[in-house]
Amino acid sequence: MxxxxxxxxxxxxxxxxxxxxxxxxxxxxxxxxxxxxxxxxxxxxxxxxxxxxxxxxxxxxxxxxxxxxxxxxxxxxxxxxxxxxxxxxxxxxxxxxxxxxxxxxxxxxxxxxxxxxxxxxxxxxxxxxxxxxxxxxxxxxTVRRACLPRWLQRELPVFARPRRRRGGGWVDILTGELYRSPYVWKPEGITRRPPEP
Structure with missing residues (x-):
């Protein structure tokens, strides 16, 4: 808010x-x-x-x-x-x-x-x-972009139009590109997501 x-x-x-x-x-x-x-x-x-x-x-x-x-x-x-x-x-x-x-x-x-x-x-x-x-x-x-998670703001190209994706992550509605948070919530706290193989 x-x-x-x-x-x-x-x-x-x-x-x-x-x-x-x-x-x-x-x-x-x-x-x-x-x-x-x-x-x-x-x-x-x-x-x-x-x-x-x-x-x-x-x-x-x-x-x-x-x-x-x-x-x-x-x-x-x-x-x-x-x-x-x-x-x-x-x-x-x-x-x-x-x-x-x-x-x-x-x-x-x-x-x-x-x-x-x-x-x-x-x-x-x-x-x-x-x-x-x-x-x-x-x-x-400008407001929509400022309210996005900071990690997503850093990754997005200038003209991207991200929307939340059911099942997790964000999708650019113009290109279909998927963005996933580099963080994972676990009971012991938030950690970096391990790199995908």
Whole structure:
């Protein structure tokens, strides 16, 4: 999660520069009696996406779910300069509790805060606890590659498109070439795979 959020933040900043966007730190808090649903954050983002689509701007976002006293989402979204996310719209789009928005002066620092893991341990099982979106093809590929195991990153050619392979390993969907981890898990720990004869 941390690697994905960090790399996504870099790619979002690249796109934000090209589109002239600025970062907003947003918190969506549930009422203490409410439990989170993935549909809630999706509906909120859909409404925001529709608003930006009319301006020809993609919705760049990162969100994480946390629980302290109440469940809440922290988001980093990117808006066109001059565009505001007013309190009335936020309240209409988030009927589950409170909202708070402020200018994000340090997007890199906020991305690090979003990726912390301490407040994600008390989440209900099966609930999604983070999401990202809005990246162009280049950004998606950069993030996808950054999230691969390090050994695979070193072995892959630049334009490879690896996918997990049932039964173990990775396969390049463009060439069919198979990549197997040089490591093996054993009860006594992880060791190097012995060379094949």
């Amino acid at each position: 941390q690697r994905k959020i960090a790399k996504t933040a870099l790619e979002q900043r690249r796109m934000a520069k090209a589109y002239g966007l600025y970062a907003v730190a947003l918190t969506l808090t549930y009422k203490p009696s409410e439990n989170p649903s993935g549909k809630d954050i999706s509906r909120f983002l859909d409404k925001l996406r529709r608003k930006l689509k009319g301006l020809g701007i993609p919705l760049l976002y990162t969100w994480v779910l946390e629980r302290q006293e109440a469940f809440h989402y922290h988001l980093q979204i990117w808006l066109p300069r001059g565009e505001r996310l007013d309190a009335k719209s936020r309240e209409r789009w988030w009927p589950h509790g409170r909202t708070q928005a402020e200018l994000c002066r340090s997007p890199a620092r906020w991305a690090r805060y979003l990726s912390k893991s301490e407040t994600k341990e008390s989440l209900p099982p099966g609930v999604r606890f983070f999401g990202t979106g809005g990246l162009d093809d280049r950004g998606q590929e």
